[in-house]
Amino acid sequence: KGTADDPYQIYTGSQLAYLAQTTNNGTSYSGEYFKLMCDIVLNDTSDWEAWEKIAPKNSWTAIGTSFECSFQGTFDGDGHTVSGIYIDTVYNAQGLFGFANNATIKNVEVKRSYIKGGSDVGSIVGYNNSGTAGKIFTSTIMSIMESQENIGGKEML
Secondary structure, three states: OOOOOOOEEEOOHHHHHHHHHHHHOOOOOOOOEEEEOOOEEOOOOOOHHHOOOOOOOOOOOOEOOOOOOOEOOEEEEEEEEEEOOEEEOOOOOEOOEEEEEOOEEEEEEEEOEEEEOOEEEOOOEEEEEOOOOOOEEEOOOOEEEEOOEEEOOEEOO
């Protein structure tokens, strides 16, 4: 498991949160593969445009909260969507993924989400330090992002 031919499969928000938790506890997943198997809804998105004033039930902690705890694997969204991400913090590098380092993140959309952070805020990745070793291939629509600097994320080449 976790190989290109047999990736870890993510079906639920809880499984996606587990990836965030383990990455944020120091597992980089370097050389390992993940595949999103269906659309994931983290919050009821019927009133997502009001989340700036009224927070939804669940908050999201980005996958990778620092350089030391960054995601370094391959994440294939397989054309699926993650919606209902809610982040309201002063910390930098916010998004579905906070810090990506030599990672490949592809084929995933983030919709109907509210993501606010200090700087380096993006819907897919806040801070991408993947250079030529990894790539971010994504499309993103219908999200509200707020940042003091580098909205849309920051990429280091």
